[in-house]
Amino acid sequence: MPVIPFLIIFKLFYLGNYPEHQTDIIYFDENWEPVSKKEMVYYTPPPEPAGDKFVCKDYYKSGKLYFEALSTSKTEKKFDGVARFYAENGQLIESAVLNNGIINGEVNSFNENGKIKGKAVYLNNKQLNALMFHYKGDPEGSPDYDTALKTVKEELTVEIIFDGNIKGIRQETYFKDKMVKSYDINGNLIGTARLNEADPNGNVLDYLEQANKPVEGTVVEYLYNPMRVKGITHLKKKKF
Structure with missing residues (x-):
């Protein structure tokens, strides 16, 4: 990054x-x-x-x-x-x-x-961390939602999908901690899910399929324009 x-x-x-x-x-x-x-x-x-x-x-x-x-x-x-x-x-x-x-x-x-x-x-002229925003309609952004990308020492650590207010309805993906947190329209936490620890030494296609997939906890799906909750699913731990 x-x-x-x-x-x-x-x-x-x-x-x-x-x-x-x-x-x-x-x-x-x-x-x-x-x-x-x-x-x-x-x-x-x-x-x-x-x-x-x-x-x-x-x-x-x-x-x-x-x-x-x-x-x-x-x-x-x-x-x-x-x-x-x-x-x-x-x-x-x-x-x-x-x-x-x-x-x-x-x-x-x-x-x-x-x-x-x-x-x-x-x-001392070195960037320690950063948060970069892409809004709906931006060339680098999505047509459906706003995005914020957090980096620490140039490594992408967090992606936030939101709608206008980054403290309101949003979904936060923590890549290092292998976790997704989901929030409702009032900014209240309504779901936390753990992501799969895919084997980086396995088949490339399998790895891409498995990496960063929810495997345990509460998964929230959203609809967009405007962003709103579509459904909530509770997962028990499983392996792909």
């Missing part, structure tokens, strides 16, 4: 530092390559002093704010505190906590309607 590609990662590690003697505005295209003013999509004025730090900002061609952060350096991207990115409509689309150019803390991203897209915790 790849690390979520937050904007701050691109800003820190793939774009150059500020010119040492920048006195004029620098213009960029959509790929953040320097261009003429006529061809620009973004522009960056020189960093401005703010106490013992410097205010760094980028703007859209329209003059709307794209990025803002404080830096401990005028020429290097040693952002310090909370860095923020904005959509052209003014909506916050990402925030990140940094310490002297190192990501230490939460990074959150949102779509242009303000819905959370991803959140993660970083320590």
Whole structure:
């Protein structure tokens, strides 16, 4: 499972530092390559002093704010505190906590309607865990329900299927613990089932058939659009 590609990662590690003697505005295209003013999509004025730090900002061609952060350096991207990115409509689309150019803390991203897209915790620029959201209608999502995927050190650990409210009706699959938890429309737990421990050394087709199948406990089936309980089945332990 790849690390979520937050904007701050691109800003820190793939774009150059500020010119040492920048006195004029620098213009960029959509790929953040320097261009003429006529061809620009973004522009960056020189960093401005703010106490013992410097205010760094980028703007859209329209003059709307794209990025803002404080830096401990005028020429290097040693952002310090909370860095923020904005959509052209003014909506916050990402925030990140940094310490002297190192990501230490939460990074959150949102779509242009303000819905959370991803959140993660970083320590010394390394992603410890993350939660990534796909909503109904998203190219990567399902047409029937919303999905949240949790990763720990880039390994997928939990999948949550929900409908609008991640604390409401939902089904949570815990891959490491081999468990499924199901909730009703009020967010109350109504079923817990254990998943099968398939033999990874067996036949590939058998393994795919057996892996992550409920074998014991209370199994809840759902209908979608809207998400609702279809049926509840109580299983006794069995082997495939």
